[in-house]
Amino acid sequence: GENVEQHPSTLSVQEGDSAVIKCTYSDSASNYFPWYKQELGKRPQLIIDIRSNVGEKKDQRIAVTLNKTAKHFSLHITETQPEDSAVYFCAATTGGFKTIFGAGTRLFVKA
Amino acid sequence: GAVVSQHPSRVICKSGTSVKIECRSLDFQATTMFWYRQFPKQSLMLMATSNEGSKATYEQGVEKDKFLINHASLTLSTLTVTSAHPEDSSFYICSARVRQGYAEAFFGQGTRLTVV
Numbered sequence: 001g002e003n004v005e006q007h008p009s010t011l012s013v014q015e016g017d018s019a020v021i022k023c024t025y026s027d028s029a030s031n032y033f034p035w036y037k038q039e040l041g042k043r044p045q046l047i048i049d050i051r052s053n054v055g056e057k058k059d060q061r062i063a064v065t066l067n068k069t070a071k072h073f074s075l076h077i078t079e080t081q082p083e084d085s086a087v088y089f090c091a092a093t094t095g096g097f098k099t100i101f102g103a104g105t106r107l108f109v110k111a
Numbered sequence: 112g113a114v115v116s117q118h119p120s121r122v123i124c125k126s127g128t129s130v131k132i133e134c135r136s137l138d139f140q141a142t143t144m145f146w147y148r149q150f151p152k153q154s155l156m157l158m159a160t161s162n163e164g165s166k167a168t169y170e171q172g173v174e175k176d177k178f179l180i181n182h183a184s185l186t187l188s189t190l191t192v193t194s195a196h197p198e199d200s201s202f203y204i205c206s207a208r209v210r211q212g213y214a215e216a217f218f219g220q221g222t223r224l225t226v227v
Contacts (some may be wrong), residue, residue, distance in 0.1 A: 001171075034215065043204060044155070088157040090155060097143060097208060099216055101155045 002027040004092050006102030013080050014110050021105045023090035024072040033066060035075050037086045038104075044089060047075040048075070081107045113139050113209050117219025124195055124226055132190045132222045134205035140185035141207035145216070146178075149202040159187040161205075195226040 003026040013019050025033075031052040034045035050057045050073065051065045057064050060079075066073040077084060090102040114137040124214050134144055137192040142163045147155040159180055167180035178198075179191040188207075192199055206222040 004209060018157060041202075041221075043220050046215060054150065076112070093216075097216075098157060099206070100157060101147075103154045106152075 002030060002092055002094055002098070002100040004090060004100050004102040006090050007106060008105060009103060010106045010108070011104075012108040012110065015080060015082060017080055019075075019077040019080050019084070019107055019109075021075045021088055021090065021107075022072060023074070023092075023102050025092040025100075026071065027092065027094055028068075028071065030092040030094050031062070033073050034091050034093070034099070035062075035064060036089045036091065036101075038089060039086050047088075077107075080107075082111050084111050085109045113137075113207075113217045115205065115207050115219045116215045117205055117222055119222060120220055121223045122225070124224070126196055126226055127194055129191055129193045130195055130224060132192075132203055132205075132224075134188045134190070134207070134219050136186045136207045139207075139209050141209075142185060142186075144182060144188040144205055144207045146180065146188075146190050147204045147206070149204060149221075151202075155204065158190075161190075163188075192224065194225070197226045200224055200226045 006023045034049040037046045037047045048062050050066050061078045063076045087104045089104050091099045093099045112212045116135045118133045144161040146158045158173045161180045161182040163182045169175045182188040205219045206216040
């Protein structure tokens with residue numbers, strides 16, 4: 001089955017700096033890669049996603065890149081703000097629509 | 112976006128009792144729903160795929176007799192934790208997709224189960 005690895009587990013940045021989170025997946029059939037932000041005790045919120053036929057996608061301060069050959073994808077957050085502090089999960093979805101999550105990255109943005 | 116509602120948001124039960132959690136798609140029909148469990152400071156672990164009108168598909172290591180899933184309609188899936196024990200205490204969360212072929216999933220609010 002699919003296995004998603006995510007690094008780092010914890011990331012601390014200064015406000016205004018960029019943050020990068022990296023993930024790898026194992027199942028070449030995975031074709032959809034969402035990123036979720038989860039605050040304590042709340043449901044995951046989709047922040048950006050990318051499909052396997054696209055290499056890069058950007059939405060304001062957030063961008064995601066995908067390298068299908070290497071089976072890895074990354075989340076980039078620029079100009080970080082304290083409200084970006086949360087746990088971020090990458091995920092990979094196979095054609096069967098099962099979504100498998102990475103272990104999560106706890107992002108701290110210091111003011 | 113689509114709305115998925117989960118109930119209850121919190122439940123405390125005694126060891127040995129059963130607890131039912133509901134997951135509803137409010138403004139769309141969902142032939143497939145997914146149930147996850149999340150322990151504190153850990154990731155969401157897929158437990159099972161709930162299929163409307165048929166048996167759920169369980170992930171390896173998940174006891175189907177302990178975690179009963181029923182998906183009797185296109186808008187409702189239920190997860191029943193039977194004979195609950197303290198180690199079942201966790202955050203349970205469901206998700207659903209608007210339609211097949213459109214992969215974005217929407218999550219319910221989650222249910223924090225505490226077994227005492």
